[in-house]
Amino acid sequence: MGVEIESDIWEPNPALYIFLFVCCCLSIFYLPARATASNVFDHASSASFLRFQRNFLVLFALSSVLEGSRAVFGEYEFAIYKLTKDQMVNTLCIGYAASVLAGSFLGVVSDLLGHKKVVLLFCILHLCTSVWKIVVGAQVIWLGTITLSVASLIFSFSFEALMVVEHNKLGQRQDSLNDMFWLMTFFECACFVGSQAIGNYLINGDVNKNITNIWKESVVVALLIIVHLSRSWKENPKSASFKDYSVLFRRHVVGDKRVWLLSWVQACIHFSTAAFWILWAPTIVADGREVSLGLLYPCLLGFKMLGCTGFPWMSHGPLATRIEEYLMYAFVVIGVALTVVAYDYQEIEFLLIIFCLLHACIGLVLPSLARLRSVCVPNEIRGGMMSLSLVPANAAVFVMLLLRGYYQCIGNSTILAIAALGQFSAAWCMYTMKKWGKQLHLSEHSL
Incomplete structure (x- = not known):
């Protein structure tokens, strides 16, 4: 008589998600008096700043969804394409080497030419990589690692720099800038979780068959960001x-x-x-x-x-x-x-x-x-x-x-x-x- 040994897969208690959701809601609702939920989105009743704040948070949220899709499912593609351990390590090394090289000059370029142009480059890199993957597939994985690594580098500094520069142009006080800092981190994490949920829905239980849906989603989001960025921002040329x-x-x-x-x-x-x-x-x-x-x-x-x-x-x-x-x-x-x-x-x-x-x-x-x-x-x-x-x-x-x-x-x-x-x-x-x-x-x- 054969004996079948069941293997339990550990999962967190579902109550933990409820606890986190309630705590996050309460932490927003009971902010200090100078940073209540109403004040966060209504500083000095300035219509220009309020419009900038909302436009930027929409831009940053869409960009976080784009970056989150890469962060959640990027390395999982290695297993789908059956890369060996050495090939995976080699791919990661290439990505970080590209970040080292690009990091030595991209920030300077951003300061000199304008942060909007570098943010636009972030979208173009994601857009081109997603199109390449849809058309070519696994053959572009090395090139995709380089481009997405550079895009992640841009994501780590250029959005903050863009927000701070535009904030100071509007002459807003420091309190509103402080609120934007923590709101960026909050929106980034929320959108990363949303990227995972969207990705799971698009994959629909069959990774090998539906993995291209993730790249199609990235194409759509990248195009939305480019349109939003072009219509909402008019950056003065650097002198x-x-x-x-x-x-x-x-x-x-x-x-x-x-x-x-x-x-x-x-x-x-x-x-x-x-x-x-x-x-x-x-x-x-x-x-x-x-x-x-x-x-x-x-x-x-x-x-x-x-x-x-x-x-x-x-x-x-x-x-x-x-x-x-x-x-x-x-x-x-x-x-x-x-x-x-x-x-x-x-x-x-x-x-x-x-x-x-x-x-x-x-x-x-x-x-x-x-x-x-x-x-x-x-x-x-x-x-x-x-x-x-x-x-x-x-x-x-x-x-x-x-x-x-x-x-x-x-x-x-x-x-x-x-x-x-x-x-x-x-x-x-x-x-x-x-x-x-x-x-x-x-x-x-x-x-």
Whole structure:
């Protein structure tokens, strides 16, 4: 008599999704008095700013759906096309190498030529890649990896730079800019979850047959963004020359130690996030555990949404404190979480708690760093500073993929440990900026 052994696939409790939804709704509804839901979308009753705010959030939401489709299903295509492990590693390495090369100049180009043009390039890259995949299929996977990696790089800096520049042109106060920072993180996560839901609907249970529906969706969304961007934005041509730009860059970036610290912090959080998303699945399915990873993805993004709503409370709410101070503790928590994941085997439930805590902290960190950049970095060089700060992070991921994938010199735990060390160093950077801020305040008070 044969015995059939059933294998249970672990899934999160459905009550967790209800809990996340209720918490996110409450966090929006009970924002601090200066950042209530009505005030967030009605600053100083300025019709021009309100129109800009809504147009930008529509643009950013559509772009997040486009980027989310790539983030959710991009690497899954490797398995569909039956790529070997070495081919997958090679593809990822090519993508990060392209990001390193493009990051060294794309931000500068964005500052000189205009952020709208670079955002338009983001849409064109997605559009062309999706059309190529529909027509050619698997033969274009290498080229698609390069173009989509460059598009992801643009997504990481150009939309924020565009929003800040246009915001300042309208002469709005700082409170409205702070709200836009956390709203961008909130909308990004919500649209990533929406991309997963749309993708699952389009695939309809048959990945091999319906995978082209994902690319067709990307074509439609990219065309909508191009039309919206062309009709809603009229960007003035840049008048600054490269010589003037380089002088301004050296004066504010090279000569300001705060910018160096912010660049390092940005690189650390980018590297840690990239390392996590590459290794989270192998970590949670260790020892042959079967887990429904698609159900964990929205949980992580939900906690990131919840974390970003803490920014109004920490910046100008009842819990208001210095940004450097609470960021210092947030980086320590992220570092401890990565250390636990790296060196301590845990059950799935505990790992999920650690992952959710980590993403809640990241959700708080991202708008806070954007706020610090607004204080320390002039808008004229914001894109260049952000893209250049991502170069060492992408280069580090590239090296880690080579050492782990090809040469088997290091393990997953070592990569996560390096990411944890980066977070502890980011906490030290925040401590240093906090100390410098206190010294500057005391010197001004003595004068």
